[in-house]
Amino acid sequence: MQKDNQDDNISKLPNDILLAILDQLDVRDAARTSVLSKRWSQLPAMLSRLVIDVKNFRSNGAFKPSMDALIWVQPEDPKRLASMFHKLRVVNLIGVPEGCDLTWTMFILDAAPSLKELYITFWNHVCEMELDKERRRFNSCREKNVKWEAYNVEHHSLSTLTIFNFQPEDYFVRHIRRVMEVAVNLDDIYLYKRPACGWCRDKYTPRPSRYPSTKKQRCSLRNKMA
Template sequence: MADSIQEFTDSRQRIMNSSRFMSIDSCPMCRKRIRIDSKRQPNEFCAKKRYIGYNKDDRISELPDDIVVHILSFLTVEEAARTSVLSSRWINLWEYTTRLKLDGDEGLAKLRRQYMFRRKLIESEERKYVRRVNRVLQSHKALTLKEFRIRFALQITDHASITRWLQFAFSRQVERLEFDLQDDDNYHFPEKLVSTSVNFKSLRALIFTNVHVSKGPIEFFLRNCPLLEKLIVCYSANLSNLQVCGSSLALKHLEIVYCYHLNPLTVSAPSLTYLKAATYDRLVLENMPRLVEVDVNRTDDDVSLRGLCSALSCFSQLETLRLTLLRKEKEHNELHKLPQLHKLKTLVVTYLLDGSETLTRLADLIRASPCLQELVVECEWKRFRRKDSELKDAAINPHHHLKVVKFSGYRCQTSDLEFIQYILLNCLVLDKLIIKPFASKNDTIEMEQTARKNTKHQLESRVPPHIELIIL
């Protein structure tokens, strides 16, 4: 009994908290009242008697139904449904919520990893999730949806249910659609869905993860969704030779990652501000005057990086570049004469290394960014060299804007120190140097403490007093 009372109190408090952050005057539902099924409302809560008997301090109960439904839209489906216990008035209000976030139990992913051979148990949990989603959709009564989200590691063969969920979302003129099937590698987006008479013009965000969608439907959405601002496609084996192009595209955020058969990818979108692309050597970029942030993978060689910088140098507003360098087997020399990125302020380099590289090869990226203010280098080591490389004299190339440098994966080896010395010698206005020593997943607390102690011992005397040294 005590647990039931506590659950009731917690549910009510969550709703009260949600209402504090909502501006009623700005709520779009204030202009158009929804219609609640009167047959399911008790007579004592008719319009004339609706607020009789409520506590005067209970402000939320004085709100109209459409405002309460708007508040419920910020809760999960389970939390919104629990509000039915608050009073008879709340029995079916959750069925009109405009946001359906149907996330699966995170514990199932652990269950699958730990009990990979207990297939019957996993399938049982998956079927429960499918039944739960179906029940929610059968009860739902709102005519439109702000958001519809499915996040679950489905591996069952009931792909017909997934297709019905997509049909449901499109029929409700969904604005934000997210399907993240996580570990599922079998569901293919049915192209027949885009050949129906459904109006897709309300769609503003489309996110597919582990949904195998092909070029045709993606380009259909780009052509027929004039409000589409965000497009994310991740882990799709069906995508190839994609063109995200159009002078009238409203697209601002684009992520096309880990679609291994996609080559080339052509992007020409005048409103685009953020672009993320992974594992593509043939990346064609043009006509993006508002582009301010790019996250891209590149092979660590002169030709690949020079081609990328040459393309990015045309975008005068670019301020942030996140770059993952995939090293080839062959050793390369230092980069030379990269095109200038004149507005770049933040550079994040994730470097996949095997221990034979010299990090001063990154110096050319620094020189190519004369207005750079923050540099983050994240080293992910595959293996360590048995014999360390010799320390080289760092070239003098003064930089007048770089204030913060963070180095993650520091191993106290000569190549690491070589890079730090380059930074200290050339970055004339450096304020802060942040070092995170390398630590593997198997390292003990004592090993991590030793790594920090060794890092401090190696760098403390080398870093000038006017520069703040932080060892994480």
Template sequence: MQKTEGEDRFSLLTDDILLSILGRVNITTAARTSVLSKRWKHLPWLLQELTIEAKDFLPGPLSCSAEAQHIDAAMALLTKAIRSFLATHQRFSSLQLKLKLYLVDNYSDTIGPLLSEAIGVGTVKDSDLSILGEKESENCNDEDMLQQASSVDGFFRAYTGVLDCLTRLSLYNVFFSERDMNHILFDCCKQLQHLYLSNCDTGGLAAWKIHAPDSNLITLELDMCFLGKLEVLHLPKLERLRWDGWMCPNAPLSFGVVPCLKELYLLCGAAVYFKGFKLSEVLRDIRLRDLTLSFQGEKLWLQPEGKQLCPAFSNLRKLSLLDIYLEFDLLWTLVFLEAAPSVEIFDVEIWEHPCAMTPEARGRTFGERTKPDWKMYEFSNGKEWLLKEVQITGFSPMDQQMTFIRAVMQRASNLRTLVLKDHAPCGECEEIGALPRSERLPAAELFPKDKEGQDMVVKQLIRNMADCHVDIIFGI
């Protein structure tokens, strides 16, 4: 196509390419392009995937108190944008809608009918809905969470059609009764595949029991949801479960019928009263492919095991053990590899963050750090490891880490790649004036950033190893 005088190169692109570009910017930017020229005027209204977020209409990052003053104005603009885009529904074919909004004032009474009509006529074929909290989770009290629950419940009851095409739902700061939670999330949202809950619970550390044999849910994510226990009794299509920040006094999970579960992520800052649990008991009859355990440095919150883990780990391909305290021995992690000889990728992340809390507060909350007492020599599976790649984040050439790495290299004959990475800088540690790692560790135990130091580490690791074929990479 020949470029005419005064025509920009972007305008020469075909509609599908321009729409692909517009799909990567927020809705306000996409809408503004319609005034560039006649060539662009119709394009924003041809988007097949539409994302409208209330925060795009806020005047920038705001404090909790200041943001409340702008939420009303943001929702007014969001409502106007939804009305404008959905009013041209005859130009759409099977729109995928991603919507993030606040349920404040009477805006839901305008948005609800607009969405219901668009869903009814087939304009919207599936939707991703996020109902945001007006406050950050740490600033919410029970009254705030009850009010949010009332707003969510009222919106869904008034506009039941909105639930019919929900494939993804995110809720923030909601206090449900167990019955109401299950009714909305599983009885009404029949197409729901991805559920994200942040600071949502059933009150009083009560257990949340999920029995939804007809559910299409594939992914369940919980972020700082303080439940007494999560009992997944029946979710036939669940593949991924992530619980970030559980604080249960006992084992956080139990499973019933979850034949498709393949990925599990657990993060816990275990308090002083927590005695740990046996992972094999939680994973009874489960065959995972991807397991991530994040300890936040304080405790391992797992009771020592060995061969009991073999059934649950028989299909494991990737294992990640994150946020292990810097001074903890790492040899105990070999128990996991011995129980999971099929693991091909093994990630270890070392934890050291003075910013987490003061030593006094940490002692009151978590008690004394106790080094792992898992005994590697008490358990051997006798099977060949399939391990191909190991990555250690927060590496330093201290004796216990070097001993651990050499033990892995000697045992894993299939190992081909070893990635050693430094700690990522922590802005919060710097903000409180915590001493940088370089001032807390001897120079000989710092991450080697120059070639001479890296060559020395490699030499130490492969010492007395004949025919070592491991590619040792130093990352950032």
């Protein structure tokens, strides 16, 4: 752009279009646009979709024992965040470390009453495992002592829960049961062992594989859920 033409033409665009642009950004980039002007500061509250990459909330590549990576949601009162989240219909949590207490994801249900679809992808990716053995060792979260309050308010909008990199471990199953209890209108739960991944599509399996894939797994999972 020329120096003499320094109008911020972008601000002449209507909200719909600015939101379409914000939709393409991850939550950190979008957060940084909120200081551009008063108008931009009000845009995130109008978003209907949010992608949170939990890996971005690490400090310097290592998870602190207190899990400060996630602490940004901890001190906030869900009622306060509800004004920011009340339009959200789709939330996609990616890079969630394995082995963590999942109670914090319930917080999103509490803060986003219109949420219809919740996606959770655990950090267990073939391509990342190869590239990031060291990082992964750091991030595999063994700290389970963080206390998240259990939210027990009924959620009436959520209709689908999708989990990628599902493992039939107890804490996964417990968590799904908790979501099932709270989300009274939940229709579908999809569990995948591997997500379809643009990065490694060519090298590895092209399609996500469903869990349970055998009859035995299906029975065992049903027993755990019941």
